[in-house]
């Protein structure tokens with residue numbers, strides 16, 4: 050055995066013999082650290098909301114709609130698609146399909162053709178059909194106003210449900226779209242990639258009455274400064290509060 054190896058083994062055995070931290074003290078240190086971090090994040094996100102509210106005073110849902118049903122359909126179509134393209138498609142779509150029955154009575158091929166430009170048109174057609182069937186069979190054609198009922202419609206996830214709840218029914222909800230997902234990771238508010246987990250992380254630190262508004266602010270910030278490919282950090286109004294964790 051070389052001197053170096055012997056020294057290393059001795060060091061290892063000493064460290065094995067060192068008195069370990071009790072489970073209780075380790076847990077409480079971790080809890081204190083995470084409480085401190087959460088308090089810092091709460092303050093940071095609140096400041097960001099304040100700054101972004103002056104930067105984007107007109108932040109709102111960008112999907113054109115005149116009823117909760119139209120908003121529901123537009124939000125389903127908005128997956129992996131820009132709001133501008135959805136608005137272009139729904140301009141004529143909502144003239145042709147005015148009720149859940151109109152979508153049920155149309156063939157999948159026809160709907161696919163009508164929503165083609167929004168991408169993922171086969172899956173979106175299935176989602177729209179499922180959702181319209183549930184609206185007719187369980188809700189007397191009305192869009193329900195609770196999270197549980199909305200996600201049980203079929204073809205509707207939490208993002209869509211939160212959008213409908215927040216924008217139409219005034220129930221606060223964080224809409225984890227592509228902008229909120231990207232920005233909340235860059236800002237260090239979450240390490241998650243799953244939208245539902247990101248939503249949970251943001252719900253712990255953002256004031257509840259700001260959940261819907263914050264989603265719109267983040268979307269505007271994402272479109273204006275924090276683009277997926279080239280974030281313009283040097284011009285960003287919340288640059289001093291952002292750790293800029295770029296993937």
Ligand code: SF4
Pocket residue numbers: 232235236274275276280281282283285286287288291292293294
């Ligand atoms: S500072 Fe950069 S990374 Fe952070 S939100 Fe602004 S543009 Fe995005």
